[in-house]
Amino acid sequence: MGGYQYYNVFGKQVASQYLAMATLATIFGGAYAATGGSKKAPVPGAAPPINASSSDEADFIKKFLEQADEKKEDKH
Structure with missing residues (x-):
């Protein structure tokens, strides 16, 4: 057999x-198995909680987000 180096592994x-x-x-x-797995898809319509210091600030943020959604829908 031509020019190969052979090693004994478990007697073979x-x-x-x-x-x-x-x-x-x-x-x-191993790298493929480690990086695979189930990917959690983001839930549509789920938004992070609004951490406002007052109810006025929370209302302002909600109205702003609603207006931004309306503008986005108008463009498409």
Whole structure:
């Protein structure tokens, strides 16, 4: 067999290119598994709570957001 380096792994001879492929598959497979998983989709229409110091400020923010939504709907 031509020019390959062989290593003994658990009593079997394994060529170096197979060890390299197994190493790369383990690294990339582990990275893929770690970054995968369920992604939580944002709930449409859900807004963060309004932390206003007074009721007047809260009313102003609500009216402003309603006007911004109306402008957005008018453009489309």
